[in-house]
Amino acid sequence: MGGAIARLIAQRIALGVLLLFAVSVLIFAGTQILPGDVAQSILGQSATPEAVANLREELGLNRPAVVRYFDWLGGILTGDLGRSLSNNRDIATAIGQRLGNTLFLAGVAAAVSVPLAIILGLIAVRYRNRWPDKMISAVTLASISLPEFFIGYLLIYLIAVQLGWFPSVSTVYDSMGFWERLSAVALPAATLTLVVLAHMMRMTRAAILNVMQSAYIETAELKGLSQFDIIRRHAFPNAVAPIVNVVMLNLAYLVVGVVVVEVIFVYPGMGQYLVDHVSKRDVPVVQACGLVFAAVYISLNIVADVVAIVSNPRLRHPK
């Protein structure tokens, strides 16, 4: 440990913050060049030009873009994401609730899929090119090849309709207990697990197989260790960095890319929230969602970088 590693980590975090600012500029610019006009879309096709002009003035849309950007940014930095144009509710409150739901669903999916993917990867390496490896590859590849809405409806049909184990609509509300909530998200979480499993499992397999070529694996083999001990003790620690990278990408997907699954299961998460407000041209909400997604994405990647740094003994224990 020591100063070198702390400096590296601080550097990553600083870069992450810088990147987030850059993303905020892109998001703001992106929403500005979108066709259409918020005032127009709020008031509908039949509005008079005067009414539109008045609303534009009221919403501050006539000020220069740069001024509005810094206004927006200043609000974000003080925790104020603004108000929704379509229903005038506070965005921060609405997002807080939605994000909580999305993170819960993502958390459940991750808690199942990450350990499962890694264990399946280890098994695939242990029985490389034999039937367990081929079966794991075939099943996970099949599940990644099917579109998520197909898997979702398949699960609804089999588990919710035929077996009746879990509800097909994932309604959640505040007074729900943990286990009730868990039962509600079981099917969307299973769908997400099937979608992200293959990628992580295959990366685990490839990363470990790559390490298995090293001379120190031969050393371990010549010590008389069992195949599984060799993989677990000697190969896995050296394959952590690439595995964590792909795990983090998939976790980010679980937060950022769940729109379809949320819509299928009518789950009140970020994805649905975003889609609703895109169709209403509610620019402040879209901007806020974009920024939250970017923040999640960047921070998960920072975590991956930090794990890679910390898992490297050369950095952890300098000469």
Add this chain to the structure above:
Amino acid sequence: MANSLLDIRDLRIEATVYPPGEPPHDIVIVEGVSLTLEKGKVLGLIGESGAGKSTIGLSAMGYGRGGVRITGGEIFLNGRDIRKGGVAGLRKLRGREVCYVAQSAAAAFNPAHRLIDQVVEAAIEHGTANRAEARKRAVALFAKLGLPDPANFGNRYPHQVSGGQLQRAMTAMALCSKPDLIVFDEPTTALDVTTQIDVLAAIKEAIRDTGVAALYITHDLAVVAQVSDHIMVLRHGRQVEYGSADQIINAPRQDYTRALVSVRSIAHEEKAPSSTPLLSVRGVTASYGGALQVLKNVSVDIHKGQTLAVVGESGSGKSTLARVITGLLPPSEGTITFDGRPLPRRLAERSKDDLRQLQMIYQMADVAMNPRQTVRTIIGRPLEFYFGLRGEGRDRRIAELLDEIEMGKGFIDRYPAELSGGQKQRVCIARALAAKPKLIICDEVTSALDPLVADGILKLLLNLQAIEGAAYLFITHDLATVRAIADSIAVMYRGEVVRYGPKSQVLSPPFDAYTDLLLSSVPEMEIGWLEKAIAGRRMASAGN
């Protein structure tokens, strides 16, 4: 056989090869090898690369690297045929009855774990000791093998200790399980010569004190003569000669063994330096960007048609000197004069003729050639580039060059993969000669080659020098090579030239401390040399 620890009979080992454009087929790697090893004795296995010595060593552990399979014969260890015990039987025996010490300990240790955990792992795994006992044993072994601060040495990670220390730690790792047999696979080959002697002495002492038996694999007969009771000479997977160390070294029966024993006995009379040097390096200092000076105030001369050998250990700056002379690394201070005029510091500032006059030959002939080009393209390229030769004229010149490197024009359409190691290096030499240079920089050109092949290359280089009159800057860590080829010598140590002059002068006493250490570390083809050298060193340090 009743008392023998290891008894291998009529061993046959095969591997499946996948040559491009041909169906995969099996080849025999080892055939008809039989050997016995008594408890506490050391058998040296010696041969060139591809002789099957590592394969035989690993077969004593029932292990085949890559697609290698043991397909015939019997391997008795402690009276049991290990081929009949199945995978579980092998696992019980590996790391317990027989342990392995690899050539590159740096690669053989897992970078993710502390040394101590790796050293005690096999003993704990096989239940021959609990963690506390195994740790105590490991610390005692660290002390015996002369590792610094034995109590805490094991807490370090592999990247935190030197190559020589790692090799000792690997020996400790093998000894920690108290095995009956250790397979040493070229344990000192990757080390500097001054480190090799200490590691060799530590290994020999550990073998003697613990009474473990050993298979000692190396390509260096002088090294194996120091540690072995018996020696087996191998070639192309077959046994050439098998006898006591004394008989093999002093009275070899086979021609091939005789050739190995007398290797590197090239006699080269040094030439007197001329009045004006061809290349003059004056006060050169260089670094790779950082504050560390890799070269410090280096001054050497090379005379027309002569050889300057630059000798030193890894990290002494000898290859950096080559980079400075070729212009790849502009020096921060100092000048280089070539043929009476100053040479621009940077490669980009040099003229095409400057480039032509200075050619290089590299250590790894393999990677110095484009694998997708034929010999014709490889040698023809400088002919086109510098002399504009094309078509028939170019082919005629290529044929001449192939004759000069004693290969003949039959090789003209071969790819590098279709050549042996020595032939590849010859093609690289021809490519350098094609430019008709006045100076050729040879960077460890024989280090990756087997001794007999290396000898051939050195003889060729000397012949070519006599014909073409090119000067050589010969970079090497091997003093036997220096003796064979040099007219003058520069000994480098930590970026400085510590000794420089004509060969006869540099290699005669009185020596400076470093040159003395270097010279006294080179193994000699003489049984008992190691003890004498170590004793000499102890006396010297006691005298100081």
